[in-house]
Amino acid sequence: xxxxxxxxxxxxxxxxxxxxxxxxxxxxxxxxxxxxxxxxxxxxxxxxxxxxxxxxxxxxxxxxxxxxxxxxxxxxxxxxxxxxxxxxxxxxxxxxxxxxxxxxxxxxxxxxxxxxxxxxxxxxxxxxxxxxxxxxxxxxxxxxxxxxxxxxxxxxxxxxxxxxxxxxxxxxxxxxxxxxxxxxxxxxxxxxxxxxxxxxxxxxxxxxxxxxxxxxxxxxxxxxxxxxxxxxxxxxxxxxxxxxxxxxxxxxxxxxxxxxxxxxxxxxxxxxxxxxxxxxxxxxxxxxxxxxxxxxxxxxxxxxxxxxxxxxxxxxxxxxxxxxxxxxxxxxxxxxxxxxxxxxxxxxxxxxxxxxxxxxxxxxxxxxxxxxxxxxxxxxxxxxxxxxxxxxxxx
Numbered sequence: 001x002x003x004x005x006x007x008x009x010x011x012x013x014x015x016x017x018x019x020x021x022x023x024x025x026x027x028x029x030x031x032x033x034x035x036x037x038x039x040x041x042x043x044x045x046x047x048x049x050x051x052x053x054x055x056x057x058x059x060x061x062x063x064x065x066x067x068x069x070x071x072x073x074x075x076x077x078x079x080x081x082x083x084x085x086x087x088x089x090x091x092x093x094x095x096x097x098x099x100x101x102x103x104x105x106x107x108x109x110x111x112x113x114x115x116x117x118x119x120x121x122x123x124x125x126x127x128x129x130x131x132x133x134x135x136x137x138x139x140x141x142x143x144x145x146x147x148x149x150x151x152x153x154x155x156x157x158x159x160x161x162x163x164x165x166x167x168x169x170x171x172x173x174x175x176x177x178x179x180x181x182x183x184x185x186x187x188x189x190x191x192x193x194x195x196x197x198x199x200x201x202x203x204x205x206x207x208x209x210x211x212x213x214x215x216x217x218x219x220x221x222x223x224x225x226x227x228x229x230x231x232x233x234x235x236x237x238x239x240x241x242x243x244x245x246x247x248x249x250x251x252x253x254x255x256x257x258x259x260x261x262x263x264x265x266x267x268x269x270x271x272x273x274x275x276x277x278x279x280x281x282x283x284x285x286x287x288x289x290x291x292x293x294x295x296x297x298x299x300x301x302x303x304x305x306x307x308x309x310x311x312x313x314x315x316x317x318x319x320x321x322x323x324x325x326x327x328x329x330x331x332x333x334x335x336x337x338x339x340x341x342x343x344x345x346x347x348x349x350x351x352x353x354x355x356x357x358x359x360x361x362x363x364x365x366x367x368x369x370x371x372x373x374x375x376x377x378x379x380x381x382x383x384x385x386x387x388x389x390x391x392x393x394x395x
Contacts, residue, residue, distance in 0.1 A: 012103050013109055022298070097121050099382050100121050132149055138216065201280070206233060206234070215244060222313075236261075239262070283311055293316040306358075312325050321364075
């Protein structure tokens with residue numbers, strides 16, 4: 001038996017770390033539990049190629065191409081696959097890798113990970129999104145590429161030694177579609193590590209806010225249209241986040257005459273938390289489809305942790321997570337505008353919804369049990385080495 005710490009390589013192809021909050025939480029949990037944690041992820045503008053943050057060793061690769069259309073995505077993934085194979089081989093040459101954990105999308109990341117299996121490496125697939133539903137939300141169910149997406153998803157769910165999922169709905173899907181035996185799937189929710197203090201409101205107009213990825217399928221265009229219909233109160237619209245749709249959303253806001261719309265771009269750490277805390281009304285504007293009905297959105301946890309009044313389109317998983325939110329009667333911008341108008345004009349309702357959201361976060365959204373379950377599963381997976389490493393509680 002080797003008296004050394006177990007080693008994990010976390011692989012993200014689409015989002016850099018530490019910006020990918022779910023994977024960064026997992027990296028920190030493993031580091032605190034005695035693992036050696038290495039990360040392979042894309043390099044964003046201004047980021048270093050190599051750095052160590054809080055004990056996590058990060059190597060970033062250049063993202064040669066980022067596609068938004070079906071053809072663009074295919075080209076991006078072919079280039080990325082070639083690049084990742086080279087990086088995984090180089091990572092293995094630099095040292096032992098006991099576990100490689102890949103986080104989707106895309107699902108095909110499990111294929112290059114297979115190169116490490118002959119060396120005794122265990123494979124973990126973290127299904128942060130159900131790719132079949134996500135692809136359907138972007139391009140429609142009848143797309144010619146849908147059979148390939150379905151096939152890759154089933155492959156990704158069958159090959160790994162352990163499948164993680166972002167919620168219980170995804171875990172059940174993984175167990176069935178991957179034909180997995182009991183105990184080889186685990187739901188790990190991305191709750192906040194701690195509840196932030198409630199800060200005093202910053203003076204100024206009421207603030208309607210959104211936090212998250214800015215993609216074509218995220219409904220931010222609906223929020224902008226809804227905000228453009230508001231007339232009875234002064235407000236500011238704050239969009240916190242980045243993504244491929246950011247340029248078109250800026251232009252859409254300009255065309256809609258929203259001079260009071262502000263796009264912060266990507267924020268992290270204290271700057272991100274301060275921006276979210278400044279919201280008076282927090283919005284989940286995603287259109288209703290199979291993908292959004294089943295996903296547990298990180299923005300929902302963040303809004304609740306800050307004790308914000310939340311308005312959302314009527315999504316099943318969001319209703320389960322946030323029974324304290326105000327839900328629109330349908331997903332139309334007009335319905336969202338009605339709810340926003342109501343909250344802008346009713347201070348007592350905003351306060352009531354915010355207090356209920358904070359109470360919900362306190363009672364149900366605790367990262368520490370999730371962290372302990374995740375680390376225990378990883379220790380079991382690398383049982384020859386990691387079972388002797390104590391799980392260190394995260395403060």
